[in-house]
Amino acid sequence: MRIAFQKHLKKLEKDLFNMAKMVAIAVDRSITAMKERDVHEAKKIRKDDIHINNKRFDIEEQCIHLFATQQPVAGDLRELIAILSIITDLERMGDYAEGIAKVVILLADKPPVKPLIDIPRMAEIAIDMIHRSLRAYAERDVEAARQITLQDDELDELYHQIFRELVSIMIENPRTITRCTYLLWSAHNLERIGDRVTNICERIIFLVTGELVENIAKH
Amino acid sequence: MLNLFNAMTQFKPEGFSSLLSNNSTTNTHENMPMQEKQEEKQKNRMETRNLTVRYGSNVGVENVSLPIYDKEVLALIGPSGCGKTTYMRALNRMHDLTRGSSVTGEVLLDGKNIYHSDVNPVIIRRKIGMVFQKPTPFPTMSIYDNVVAGLKLVGIRNRALLDEVCEQALRQAALFDEVKDRLRSPGSSLSGGQQQRLSIARALAVDPEVLLMDEPTSSLDPQSTSRIEELIQTLKEQVTIVIVTHNMQQAARVSDRTAFFYVGKLIEAGPTSTLFTNPSKTRTEEYITGRFG
Numbered sequence: 001m002r003i004a005f006q007k008h009l010k011k012l013e014k015d016l017f018n019m020a021k022m023v024a025i026a027v028d029r030s031i032t033a034m035k036e037r038d039v040h041e042a043k044k045i046r047k048d049d050i051h052i053n054n055k056r057f058d059i060e061e062q063c064i065h066l067f068a069t070q071q072p073v074a075g076d077l078r079e080l081i082a083i084l085s086i087i088t089d090l091e092r093m094g095d096y097a098e099g100i101a102k103v104v105i106l107l108a109d110k111p112p113v114k115p116l117i118d119i120p121r122m123a124e125i126a127i128d129m130i131h132r133s134l135r136a137y138a139e140r141d142v143e144a145a146r147q148i149t150l151q152d153d154e155l156d157e158l159y160h161q162i163f164r165e166l167v168s169i170m171i172e173n174p175r176t177i178t179r180c181t182y183l184l185w186s187a188h189n190l191e192r193i194g195d196r197v198t199n200i201c202e203r204i205i206f207l208v209t210g211e212l213v214e215n216i217a218k219h
Numbered sequence: 220m221l222n223l224f225n226a227m228t229q230f231k232p233e234g235f236s237s238l239l240s241n242n243s244t245t246n247t248h249e250n251m252p253m254q255e256k257q258e259e260k261q262k263n264r265m266e267t268r269n270l271t272v273r274y275g276s277n278v279g280v281e282n283v284s285l286p287i288y289d290k291e292v293l294a295l296i297g298p299s300g301c302g303k304t305t306y307m308r309a310l311n312r313m314h315d316l317t318r319g320s321s322v323t324g325e326v327l328l329d330g331k332n333i334y335h336s337d338v339n340p341v342i343i344r345r346k347i348g349m350v351f352q353k354p355t356p357f358p359t360m361s362i363y364d365n366v367v368a369g370l371k372l373v374g375i376r377n378r379a380l381l382d383e384v385c386e387q388a389l390r391q392a393a394l395f396d397e398v399k400d401r402l403r404s405p406g407s408s409l410s411g412g413q414q415q416r417l418s419i420a421r422a423l424a425v426d427p428e429v430l431l432m433d434e435p436t437s438s439l440d441p442q443s444t445s446r447i448e449e450l451i452q453t454l455k456e457q458v459t460i461v462i463v464t465h466n467m468q469q470a471a472r473v474s475d476r477t478a479f480f481y482v483g484k485l486i487e488a489g490p491t492s493t494l495f496t497n498p499s500k501t502r503t504e505e506y507i508t509g510r511f512g
Contacts, residue, residue, distance in 0.1 A: 002509035071468050073495040074504045210497030 005070045009079060012062055013138070016083055016090075019055045020134045023090050024127050026052065026097035027193065031123035033104045034186065035116055042104035045097060052094035056087045078210060082203040086137075089196040093130070096189035103182045113169055113176045118162050119183065122190040125155050129197040136201065140208050145201040155194035162187045263327070264289040264459040265310065265347075265429060270324035272305050272314060279305035281483045282324070287429070292451060292460045294474035294491065296467065298506065302483040303463045307431050310461065311347035312340040328428070345369065348422035352434040354414030356406030356421075362389075363402040365417055369425040384424050391457070392420035393450050412443025419450065423458075430454065432462040436469065448473050467507055471495045479503045 026045060033041040063080050066072060072080055129151050136144035166180040166187075206212050265287035272280040280302040287293050287310075295303035305314075312333060314320040325332045333343045356365050364371075366385045375381065385402070389395035394416040398409070406417050415435060422430060432451075436444040451460060451473045464470050470477050471491055478488035479502070487500045498504045505511050 005509065073467065073471065073507045074498050076508045077496055 015059050019090050022052050023093045024130045026094055027127055030097045030100035031120050039105055039108045042101040045101035049094050049098040056091040059087050078207050082207040085203050086200050089199045093193050093196050096193050099189045100186045103186045106182050110179050113179045122158050126190050126193040133197050133200045137204050142205055142208050145204040148201050149198050152194040152198050159187050159191040261288040266327045268325040272309050273321045275319045278483055283485045291475040292455050292473055294470035294477045295463045296470050297480035301480040303480045307463050311344050315340050345425045347429040348427035349431040350418050350422055350435050353438050354418050356414050356417050358407045361403045362398050362406050365406040366420050366424050388420040388424040391423050392416045412439050429459045434463055
């Protein structure tokens with residue numbers, strides 16, 4: 001039995017969950033900073049993104065090392081491939097959180113165009129999706145992975161609602177165009193997080209079944 | 220190889236004619252409705268049906284049914300004592316030479332049972348050649364004589380033909396360029412990797428249809444191993460190859476299909492790429508990922 005290899009895989013999985021936690025926290029912090037118009041916190045979030053990036057490279061290096069030294073096959077091979085793919089998605093989610101933090105800084109000296117209700121709601125769903133997807137990964141739960149992608153539809157619906165609302169505000173008052181565009185940018189970032197979680201769910205299905213599928217809710 | 224084939228068929232004993240004949244009544248498989256579907260996918264060169272091998276009261280291989288497709292490389296994997304070598308030795312009647320062993324079930328070559336009483340095992344071993352774990356050059360023979368030993372054994376003396384076959388077999392075994400200037404040197408003067416390729420050349424010289432390789436690289440260094448692996452890729456264009464290996468990565472690299480054996484039983488067989496990425500049986504997964512064995 002390859003005990004050392006199995007230990008290393010467990011450690012890798014733990015690192016992956018830690019990275020996912022870092023990303024979920026970054027998204028949460030960025031939305032809190034937006035609600036509280038906290039520029040200081042937004043700057044910190046942007047600075048902290050480096051830790052997520054470093055974590056991604058650290059995990060990637062570990063995967064490369066295991067490929068080179070252990071020649072993984074079957075479930076082990078699929079897990080390493082899944083991890084490599086998932087860390088790319090997580091790293092991009094970190095960038096989306098950083099993007100929202102940038103919007104916080106850009107909007108800091110401008111009056112709000114509307115009360116923030118739907119964007120925090122989107123963030124709530126996105127964060128929940130991240131947590132649920134990693135739980136499905138840990139439990140190798142294909143059915144849960146499929147269910148999570150249904151939440152992405154909810155996120156898409158909210159985004160379109162925000163889009164329509166902001167467009168009508170811009171039409172009514174063109175002086176709000178810059179501020180509304182920044183808010184659209186934030187909503188779009190949250191919508192993209194949902195897409196990235198869907199990618200993770202596809203990788204969970206690959207990890208468990210060996211099947212590479214898209215639009216998994218429809219399968 | 221056409222000259223060689225003509226020369227060899229002149230020496231065929233009675234039993235061989237039944238192997239070459241298409242009129243044998245022993246093959247019920249030809250009338251099976253699934254046969255057409257099978258041929259659409261891939262032609263069977265060999266097949267075992269309910270093959271069981273016993274050593275006295277011990278069962279080495281139990282009830283194994285497995286097709287071996289034409290010009291494929293089939294890897295047999297499994298932990299020590301799982302029956303993979305026993306299974307492979309049954310494919311060319313090597314158990315005939317082991318006291319107390321018995322074989323039941325069928326081993327078909329081109330649809331004909333090689334265990335039929337009419338069949339001469341010597342002819343079978345010529346059609347189904349074997350390469351062993353350790354290189355086996357005849358120590359007192361030259362490189363040349365090692366290669367043509369099988370042909371001389373059946374009475375072929377035509378010098379020009381022997382020269383042609385020797386060169387061709389050595390080329391097939393990717394050894395000719397290294398030994399062409401010293402064909403009269405003893406086979407044992409070659410390096411381990413070269414000796415193994417010489418053994419392969421000797422097996423190829425009699426123009427086999429199937430080549431059985433029992434851990435052919437286990438006693439070789441990495442460079443010689445990779446030469447043999449490359450050679451297997453070239454040879455499969457001409458012969459069907461069955462290889463027993465303990466090296467998972469080797470099985471993954473060289474074979475088209477892989478069969479996993481455990482305690483004498485065939486657990487799973489399928490395309491190598493599927494078996495090593497998504498095996499269907501838990502036992503297979505546990506073995507190839509090193510969780511046991």
